[in-house]
Amino acid sequence: MLVARRFFSVLALLFAMLIVGFGTGCTADIDDGSADVAAETSAVAEVEAEAGGDSAIRKISAEEAHGMMTSNEVVxxxxxxxEEYAERHIVNARLLTLDTIDETTAAEAAPDKEAPVFVYCRTGVRSAEAALKLEALGYREIYDFGGIMDWPYATIGGDEPTESGLPEGELPVGVKVVCGKTKAVPSSE
Structure with missing residues (x-):
């Protein structure tokens, strides 16, 4: 019921935006990459509009996410x-494609529904949708930091790690070095 209400709220918001756009003489011939930005802004606005006071979803910047990732244990x-993940992803990120998010896959990727979960995609559109799905599954602390296009810190491409973006000798929380390779530290569960 809640999902249906949200769907219709989002649909009404999009319809209103469409009418306002035509009423102000906007044109749809954007071909300079602005469409991605507009879609991301719309998705962020939808999440923020639905967030209300008791939402588990928080929209944060890449800088805020990076700071929290290096000071806390997070997923x-x-x-x-x-394919996008294999091309380039954030260090220690787990792949959970938007179209596969359900109770089972979410529990495999992020077993603790009370722990902080950070989500991102390419531009912020899919991460906004994923945050809503995770909230509906009962996750209580979700941070949507948008897209990897806005991520100014180190990423990994394929199997070749790059620098972490942290000061020399410092590793993210939950990571250790084993025989020259970084490995996740097993949780104490």
Whole structure:
């Protein structure tokens, strides 16, 4: 019922935006990359409009996300396609594609529904949708930091790690070095 209400709220918002756009003489011939920005802004506005006072979803910047990732143990979820993930992803991010998010896959990627979960995609559109799905599944602390296009810190491409973006010798929380390779530290569960 809640999902249906949200769907119709979002649909009404989009319809209102469409009418306002035509009423102000806007044109749809954008071909300079602005469409991605407009879609991301719309998705962020939808999440913020639905967030209300008791939402588990928080929209944060890349800088805020980076600071929280290096000072807390968190789960970082990349909700893009496997191909996009293989091309480039954030260090220690787990792949959970948007179209596969359900109770089982979410529990495998982020077993603790009370722990902080960070979501991102390419531009912020899919991460906004993923955040709503995770909230509907009962996750209580979701941070949507938008897209990897706005991520100014280190990423990993394929199997070749790059620098972490942290000061020399410092590793993210939950990571250790084993035989020259970084490995996730097993949780104490």
């Amino acid at each position: 970082v979820l990349d909700v893009r396609t496997p």
